[in-house]
Amino acid sequence: MRNPFIPLLIAGLALAGNAVAANDPTAAWSNAGQMVLVTVPDWNTIEGTLRTYQRDHGGAWHEVGKAQPVVIGQSGSAWGLGLSPRESDGPQKHEGDGRSPAGVFRIGTTFGYAAYTDTAMPYLALSATDYCMDVSGTPLYNRIADTAKVGEAALKGSSEPMRRDLHFHGDQAYRIGFVIEHNPDGVAHGGSCIFAHLWSSPTTGTTGCTAMTPGTMQRLLAWLKPQEHPVFVLLPQDEYARLRHTWQLPGVGAGQ
DSSP states (O other): OOOSEEESSOTTHHHHHHHHHTTOTTGGGTTOOEEEEEEESSTTOOEEEEEEEEEOTTSOEEEEEEEEEEEOBTTEEEEOSSSSOOOSSSOBOOTTSOEEEEEEEEEEEEEESSSOOSOSSOEEEOOTTEEEOOOTTSTTTTEEEEHHHHOGGGGTTOOEESOHHHHTTTOOTTSEEEEEOOSTTOOTTSOOOOEEEEOSOTTOOBSSSEEEOHHHHHHHHHHOOGGGOOEEEEEEHHHHHHHTTTTTOOSSOTTO
């Protein structure tokens, strides 16, 4: 039986990560063996570069594949709620600001319009009744849920139907994608429904997601493995340079 709702995020994960952050800011993602890294020139730029890394048995990151272009939120980026300690300097992510969350986040459920796709990650075949709840303060805030299971009232006000092709004249943005696990505890007004999905153009920003070509997305979905506990990292280049050693990020990425 299909689950009535899909948690976008791992409840309590950010709190657990922040509890140890004072001693080791990387503890919450120390088991990650794969990293999808996006760097952008500054907080207000929408064009970025995506790179992928695999960690070896000695703990060193090695780049896999070629760098690819992406676009992020139409207003740029801002510190989000995830695995990494939330920094105080710089913009802070909130609902409806058009910014993509910056920091380190788990990669969650993959999804798409087809019944299945080429990935080892958990996959949700989207239906016409699947929505992501973007109304702050509601019980299903920041969750993908099926109105056929939970009832239409539970998702009243949501502006995020997941089958965008059926609701928005054939829109292909969510044809394949994955959840970026931002705001795991559904903090009110903290931001919701953050995905990696397909772009409409290389110069068109999103409402807070990270978007890319179908080819890039297909490569990511085929490469990602749940046993590697993959993470998604988004940072402006100056912040990347400042935090790279403390957060034990790859030595190559920013400014290239």
